[in-house]
Amino acid sequence: MDSGSIRRKFLEFFEKKGHTIVPSAPLVLKNDPTLLFTNSGMVQFKDFFLGNATPKSSRIADTQKCLRVSGKHNDLEEVGIDTYHHTMFEMLGNWSFGDYFKKEALAWAWELLTEEYKLPKDRLYVSVFGGDKDDNLPFDQEAFDIWKSFVSEDRIILGNKKDNFWEMADLGPCGPCSEIHVDLRSEEERKKIPGKDLVNNDHPQVIEIWNNVFMEFERYWNPEKGGAGELVKFDLEYKGDDKKVARERLRSKLTLLKPLPNKNVDTGMGFERLCMAIQNKTSNYDTDVFTPLLDFISQTSGIKYKADEKTDIAMRVIADHVRAVAFAIADGQLPSNTGAGYVIRRILRRAVRYGFTFLNFKEPFIYKLVPVLANQLRDVFTELKAQEDYVGKVIFEEEASFLRTLEKGLKRMEGLQAITGEQAFELYDTYGFPLDLTSLIARERGFSVDEEGFRVEMEKQKSRSKAAAAKETGDWVIIGDDVKSEFIGYDHLEAEVKITKYRKLKQKNKELYQLVFDRTPFYAESGGQVGDTGYIASANEKVYITDTKKENELIVHSADQLPENLSTAFTAVVDKHKRQLSMDNHSATHLLHAALRTVLGKHVEQKGSLVNDKILRFDFSHFAAMTPEEIQKVEDMVNAKIREDIHLDEKRNVPIDQAKALGAMALFGEKYGDFVRVITFDPKYSVELCGGTHVKSTGNIGLFKIVSESSVAAGVRRIEAITAENAEQFVRTEIALLDEVRALLKNPKDLLASLKNLSEEKHALEKKIEAFNQEKANLIKDELARKAVKSNGYSLVLEKVSVPNADALKNIAYALRNQFDDLLLILAADVDGKPQVTVMIGEKLAQTNKYHAGNLVKELAKEIDGGGGGQPFFATAGGKNLNGLDAVIEKARKLIQ
Template identity: 60%
Template sequence: MKSQDIRKAYLDFFESKGHLIVPSAPIVLKDDPTLMFNNSGMAQFKEFFLGNGTPKSPRIADTQKCLRVSGKHNDLEDVGFDTYHHTMFEMLGNWSFGDYFKKEALAWAWEFLTEVLKLDKDRLYVSVFEGNPSENVPFDQDAFDIWKQYVSEDRIILGNKKDNFWEMGDQGPCGPCSEIHIDLRTDAERAAVSGRELVNADHPQVVEIWNNVFMEFNRKADGSLEKLPAQHVDTGMGFERLCMAMQSVTSNYDTDVFTPLIEKVEQITGKKYTNNEIKNISEEQNKTNIAIRVIVDHVRAVAFAIADGQLPSNTGAGYVIRRILRRAIRYGFTFLNTKEPFIYQLVEVLSNQMGAFFPEIVAQKNLVSNVIKEEEASFLRTLDQGLQLLENVVAETKGNEVSGEKAFELYDTFGFPKDLTALILKEKGMSFNEGEFEKSMQEQKNRSRAASEVSTEDWNVLVPGNVETFVGYDQTENEVKITRFRKVDSKKDGKLYQIVLDNTPFYPEGGGQVGDKGALVSANETIEIIDTKKENNLILHFAKSLPENVNGSFVAKVNADLRSHTASNHSATHLLHQALRSVLGTHVEQKGSLVAPNYLRFDFSHFAKVTDEELQKVEDFVNVRIQEQLPLIERRSIPFAQAIEEGAMALFGEKYGDNVRAIKFGESMELCGGIHVNNTADIWHFKITSEGAVAAGIRRVEAITNDAVKQFFAAQESALKEIKETLKNPQDVIKSVVSLQDENAKLKKQIEQLLKEKAKNLKGELASQLQNINGVDFLAVQVDLDANGAKDLAYELGQNKDNLFLVLATAADDKPMLTSYISKELVESKGLNAGQVVRELGKYIQGGGGGQPFFATAGGKNPGGIKEALEKAVEFVK
């Protein structure tokens, strides 16, 4: 069976069992602060397991895009080295929310594998939880008895807590699980060693393919377990591993999930991949195979993340995506000899393979390709820079071992991979200190972990079963009661309380809009609400303290000024989106936004700088819509399909329900859950403050509205007034400034000419000061020139000499600079290096620099160190 047929067979089977088939949620999570990425099939259903929401159906099935490259689930460093780990993978899943339980789940799993797919029963093993007396969790007798109906007892394996007890996190729903493993070895291998002995032993051909989790318990903060009010089933089957079993191969990479991508890499690079059946390959071929596996795996993760709205960046989820892509680029660079971007060409293949089931990869194909191509080009430049930096480190190293701290600096600051450093050093007969590297790495991890450490107490539930209501679209204050609260302690924010109300006017952070601030007010006290967020379908109000009487009645008051300014910016964002599509073209799509009270930020797809003329047109377009006084037309519960049919804009990477909220101002119509003005006139005025690139093919506009524009214009007026006064109040300010610029340009030219003449005059004076030391004409001296003058002078002095070693120091505007010139003959005959000279001497002026072996410069902060630097220079020739 082809992979597309296997996926379809799974979904058809569970649809026949009464399951609602739902699409995959985005791979990038935007409404769960506890996770960066969807790392399991159940992530999008957490609120149902926690009892904070009601699913569309008690039975659901899907295939979910998952990414495991951060936090607890991190397979990144295994990818490529074995045949069954991946960064992105598909997880086939079926769920029961308080409906069927173990009997049906296990029976259907066995039926699908053995009757629908007709896998060999003799190759299958199952496992059940052996129990944990210390936590008062018994042996899973029910699962054991159910499995005895289908397999002999010698194929039922008892598993410990690590293998057969699944937990959502340190706290929350959990329960025993029953796994299904398959033995794909040859008949001879199976006869020699029982597959039972190899289950959960990391054997590449005896692998887990399906896990049935039975959610029975809730893990509390103190580690104890309590029974959940309802029992749930959460299953996950590795799609790629299932394809391996169905296609009679012993590697996921030999299935048709990956072979088209591998063939494209072979075509581009001229390197050949050997499948898993071929044994005793050379070390070089093994490295080629690993590199190709890394590339075809990683491009899937990166492409789907970008399609879902997560661009590579230097922080958070974007940094993880950049790191995955750079790992792929580096493997190509090192082992496939690819020095030009090529991974972006795989997106077309991926789109053809998976587009039928995941339409986002087709719709976003051009953007994904362009972003990957630019990221490749950028990192290849970084690798070139890193190679030069590594050469410098090698030149400074005495002996054969480079400092581990230096190697870590290359890795941490410049993104230069550790194993590439090791490879290059090995070729030079050198190495780096692994212990020092790992120590530096651990110190950084400890700092990062300490900054993000959070301890969360259990919920104190005051009103069980309450369903929170959001009333913030209609009012900014309301009478409320607290239904639950808990304490959260973090290194970053200190001690805070999360408070849940029976109803709330506070808008939780989401859709780019920041969370509301305000207060809970009673007759006796006021509790400040410093932020509002949403987690697992609960609106959390953050406060530094709790009310004295948590059971009392309160008035929840949103900060109305901040709310109105935020609403103004949010509505302006919609108009901006419309304006950009009107002025630049309908290829423009929103790729990110931030809506705060003081400004708005809008990221969008566009592959050229937006010109000043285009920006003015965009600004004018929005302001015309403001002047038209367009009323807000809001539809709070409209079927998604109907909203799209009527022209509403939906964003890729967002998760929409069956019914959505549509916001319309004139011709602008978008799906949006945020807060908006009642009329565009309330925005007052729109002003763009900046435009620039944030990634390949992605531009960013920042803008202001309302009071911020008034303040902007007031500041501009004040600045103009100050300029007029400085210029003695001329009638024509612009003419006066242009005149000053012309005069300044003339004076600069005169100064440059004077400095050149000064350098020429100095040439003869300095030539007479040269000292011959060990056959080298040496001079280290401070001169009264700027950096350019020092360069000209150095080249003038070296023009007719083949044994000159020169160090010139300057201190124009109290900025010390060292310039080193060494005749090329000396570089070759004596191994002198101007770059090494300035790096060493630069320490005395608290700076550094570099350049070529015959000419280099270093800037610093301490002019007082020039004298000592010049005195030390002579040691290079002595």
Template identity: 55%
Template structure:
């Protein structure tokens, strides 16, 4: 079976077992502070397990895009080294929420694998949880009894807590699990070594393909376990591994999931997969990583320098680096794989072909940028090697190349070894450990268990209709992080909007009599609305919740203006424009969108005018808070890539602007009052960014402009034509600059001749030792001119300009080579005399300091060197 058939067969099987088939959630998570990415099939169903949301069905099945490159599950460094680890992979899964349990889960997995897929039962082993005395957990006898109805008892193996007790995280639902392993070794290998001895031993041909998790417990903050009120099933089967088994391969990369990508990469690079270990590893890295990066971009996560974006950039750069050093690819090439990927997986994941151009453009620009970084890094590494006093490069310096400039440490090691150098690995690891410690300290959070005040209370948002009301606290917990101690409070019905969809959370107060507790922010965690406070109200019932109305109104103006801006951009620039990110706060709005070029002044004016005209039209807000998703799309509503929508959505309309949105909005566009774009820039490759303001902020913006204009008028003597006066000043200024440049050129010419006349011969070196006072830019100019005119030149300039001492050292290339002198090393040593530091290239370097009195000593040291 082809991979697309295998996927379809899995989903059809569970549909026949009355499971609702749901689409994959986006790779990038937005409302889960514990995870950056979906790293397992159950991630999108956490709300159901935690009881925060009612499932759309008690039985669900899907294939989920997963990414394991951060946190507890991080496979990035293993990818390429073996044939079965991946960054992005698909997880086939079926779930039961309080419906069926172990019996059915085991029975159906056996039926699917052996009857539908035809895997021989003689190749299958299963594991069950052996129990754990420290947790008072007994052996999973129930699972054992169900398994022995299908498979011989000698193939049912005990597994320890590490392998066979699955936990969502340090806290939350958990339970014993039963793994299904398949032995795909040859008959000869099986005859020599019993397969059961290789289960969970990382053997590449005795592999786990499916894990059946039986959610029975909840892990509390203190580490103890308590029984869940309902029992759930959570299963996950590795799609790529299943394809390997069913297609008779011994490597995931030999299945049709990857073979088309590999063939295209072979054509691009002119390198053959299977020809050598370094080439094979590089090809596996590239074809794996391009999938992860492409799906992340399609889901709205662009490469960047922080958070999830940094992880995606790191994955892409790892692929570029392997291509550069193992495949000889010094030009952008990874983007060329996107058409093949989109064709192969577009049917199951339509976001790929729909976003194909954006994915291609972003990857191309990232490649081009990073290849420049590599070239610049090679120069820095060469300087590091040239200036090294021994044959061991500083680990801290190599780490800086990586951390500050993005130069891959593996590449540093390879190049250093080629030139007979090694790296202080201990020093490098120490710097890496310091960085990790800083990162962990910045993100460290300790969260206590929820204190449940009312377990039966419903929890809902009522903020579309009101900004205050009587509320009760249903649960709360304490949180400690690097900013201090806080409380997270959940209310039975809240007017506070939780940060979501680009709109920041509300602030305000919880009031009970004389007690007034400030709500600092409102967040959403796994569909639970959490109010963040410094204090915990003493009263838990009958409180009054009050949203900061002024702030909320400013946010609503900006959010509604964002919708109008989106419509304006699609009208002025074209239907290709798609929202790629937004920020909506009380002071301004930010809108990222796909577009291939900088907007012209005329285009910006059209967009700005379009929004203001919609404001003037006094368009009423029309909303449908409970509309079927498909009906909303049929009605023309815009849905954003990377957002997770349920079967029922909220649709927002202002005239012809129709979008799916959960945010808060003005009731009429006239409430926005005024709209003004304040900047337009590039956010990433193929992505433009507009920042704008509305309402009072926009009015203040124009008042400030008027005030500045009046001040300019006053400075110019209130001329009749201010613009003409400014143009005249610019003309005069340009003329004066040219005159100054001419003076500088003459000064360089004069000084060069003076210095030339002072040249002295020391053996075969022509030396110029000068003490002067002039602009350092002119000094550099003179030094390079003299280097071109005088053979075997060695020049030292001790300069004091505006009471700041500097040293400049230049020499001809043959002096560097024959004398083994290095200008960078010399200025670093001599800079001590002026209480400073510096560096540079072997043929030219500079230093600055604080003590002008040391300049004479510098010239003495230079003369001693010559003597």
């Protein structure tokens, strides 16, 4: 059974069991501050488990793209080395939100694996939670009894809290889990050691393939204990080696468990491991998930796979890493130097280094794998096929950039027995080596890296302490009914609201508060548009809202103070002027996007945006700088649409398929629901899916002006523009500047001709000055040549001079060197009011190694409060003390004697 059939059978099986099949969420997370990437199947359903949103169906199944390379779930070091860890992988999952529970979940899992996939029952082992006395967690008797109807008791393993109890975070939903493991060893090997003894012991052939999590408890703070403050204090202050164990012990003491009102099922089955088991392979990389990529790498490199361990690992690393990088870029995350972008850059550079070192790829290569991967998954994850060319070009540019410094960095590491923190930082800062890549190469060569020293150097560069960046967030305090916040800001800028919960936020020794209302007119930062500001007011107080953001499905309002009376009703008022200017810029962004696609081509896609009350910034896919003519065409087109005064056509709660049929552009990397909002400014011009706020008609925008066009990443350009009153102010300022220029030129009839004449006059004068300076330098050179004194086997020129510029001084020195092969020249120069020392040694004298120009100039520079250096035969130094030139001459006489 090929991998496509295995995936399809899973989804069809659960569809028959009443599950709604939903698409994968993007790898890159937009509104979850706790995660950089989607690292498990449950992430897109997080708000359902937390009670912040309601699922469209109580039964759901999917296949989810996941990425694990940092934090708690970090598999990067094992990738390519072993046969079953990956950076990007698929997680097959079925979900129950308050519907079925353990009985159905375990029975269906067994049915699918043994009857549909035909996995041998005698190779399967199951585990259940055996309880934890320290945390007062009970043995999962129910799951144990259910499994007894399918397998013998000797194939049921009692797992510990680490392996068989799942928790989302320190608080919240949690519960026991039941894993299914498969033993893929040969009959002979299975006779030697029972598979049960190898479960959860990192054996490459005895692996977990499915985990069934049963969320039946909620963990909450024990009101009689210290709560979040004690745990935050522990995290900041504890220095022991057993921090993880000690922290868990403390958390158990600080919290209690209670049953959830609705019990949920969250399952996850590793697709790549499942394929290995069904296809009877000994490695994930031997399945057809990876063989097309490995075959291409092998053919292109001319190196056979499974011929040598080092080249095998290199091929596996590249095959794995290209999947992670390609899908992250397709989902909107470009490689960069910060955050999620840096993780993607790290992964790609790791792959490039393996190809360079072990497969002899000296030119960009990994980008060539994108079409192979896109065709392989074109029916599953269509976003990569749709952006195949763009993703390939981004990877090509990144590869080319790193390859320019890779060889030099590797040479820098040659001969080292250990790498200090400073050297590791130099490799990062100068050659682009991520720390984990430096550490990997060091391990291959048998020496160590001072990783802590590297981190110290990083902190120096950032110029900020960890303490200053620390953020302490308290727990939500519930006020009355904890209802989901409703956004009403499309239609209202004022509303009566009630606070439903709040929490305290401490950052950089400043206390802030975050408030959630039952409904809100404040727009939360999303889709590039910044959050609204304003205030809430009651009869007795006014509290200013400084920002509004989304946290998963919550709308969170920031305030510098907490209202005194939390239970009263407040009038929430949005800053109308700021909102209007933001709407002008947001609507202009839609007009700009359409204009770019018209002028540059349909390959243009939005890759990021910022919309606030002052400016709009729009990032888009394009591989060349826009010409002035293209920029002007785009600007003219947008202003023409503004003058047309096109009325906004806003449609809410449109079925997603219907929206796409209308021609609405769906951005890659965005997660859309079943119902969307469609913003149209002329159905033949601009139709987009958008949750932002917009003008009622384009005429409200007034004026659109592009102020810059630049590159921000490989294959991504950026336009910054202004609208409305900011554009008007820009034009006024430019006209005022132009009027000043006219006045300075005495109001000529033809301003451009006058400026050209002025420029030509300036150029002619500069040439005259240059000729004069050259003549003066020649005179000085001739005078110095006459003063040269033959002594001790050299021609000495030791003088104080005045020259017009540094180039003249350098030219004099080289001219005299050409004239005297035994020259020893030391000049203390006044260069347009600034002191400078120059030392030049003739070719014949330099061969004696009697004098070193660099050493001499460093010593002499002290007399002018300066510093410098250079080559053994020529060196210069600048300084601050012009009065020290005489002292330079005197010191030089002593030094050469």
